[in-house]
Amino acid sequence: MKIKICGLTDLKEAEYANQNYVDFIGMVLFFPKSKRNITLEQAAGIMKCLDPKIQKVAVVVSPSLEQVRAIEQTGFDYIQIHGEIPSGYAESCCLPVLKAFNIRDMKDFSQYSADPAVAGYVFDAIEPGSGQVFDWSLVKEVPRDEKFFFLAGGLNPDNVAEAIRSVHPDGVDVSSGVEYGRERTGKDPEKVRKFVEAARKAIGDKAVCDQVYCRPESW
Numbered sequence: 001m002k003i004k005i006c007g008l009t010d011l012k013e014a015e016y017a018n019q020n021y022v023d024f025i026g027m028v029l030f031f032p033k034s035k036r037n038i039t040l041e042q043a044a045g046i047m048k049c050l051d052p053k054i055q056k057v058a059v060v061v062s063p064s065l066e067q068v069r070a071i072e073q074t075g076f077d078y079i080q081i082h083g084e085i086p087s088g089y090a091e092s093c094c095l096p097v098l099k100a101f102n103i104r105d106m107k108d109f110s111q112y113s114a115d116p117a118v119a120g121y122v123f124d125a126i127e128p129g130s131g132q133v134f135d136w137s138l139v140k141e142v143p144r145d146e147k148f149f150f151l152a153g154g155l156n157p158d159n160v161a162e163a164i165r166s167v168h169p170d171g172v173d174v175s176s177g178v179e180y181g182r183e184r185t186g187k188d189p190e191k192v193r194k195f196v197e198a199a200r201k202a203i204g205d206k207a208v209c210d211q212v213y214c215r216p217e218s219w
């Protein structure tokens, strides 16, 4: 079971990821509508501060091939794509894709599950990065294959254990749920710590571990 903290925007947030030994971080790119959108140059600076063991995910919405190539050159390990994967991706790009499904897109699931460029799935609420929880029963029946299954959408320190027990994902993904409230923006180190602690505690629960789908070592 892996933990992903998404939407990092500055160097101190990279430090929170290091301090809590998270497995993945995400950074939102080429999506100015998001308050977490940063430039490739900012992302490169954040990457330099990250523990090299942490996997770096570029989070994008229907990117162009040109944007994907720029992301590849910046040194990301994965690309999380909401919306459409650009046509010609397999021929000219090599970053493994985490295909995000904003739950109304589930009709496209079988198409993407057959795509060799797709290394994993991120199941998220309708509005990405909105902090909204969706009905987890919608993904409980998703057939488990060799691709990685991240649960996202409104997770927070108070509901992540229940999410793990209920859905048995391979990984949990959070952004809004570890941020400050209305008065301040950015990640709250105390919420990051509590989220990671709650997730690890739930994972450590033997009854849960026995049911969680086992991943290959590389994950």
Ligand SMILES: O=C(O)c1ccccc1N[C@@H]1O[C@H](COP(=O)(O)O)[C@@H](O)[C@H]1O
Pocket: 006, 007, 026, 028, 031, 034, 035, 036, 059, 060, 061, 082, 122, 124, 125, 128, 129, 130, 131, 132, 152, 153, 154, 155, 173, 174, 175, 176, 177
């Ligand atoms: O965070 C954003 O603004 C964002 C923008 C574009 C695509 C995805 C985005 N966020 C991703 O949404 C999930 C869940 O976030 P939350 O915990 O519900 O806030 C996560 O993967 C974010 O990276």
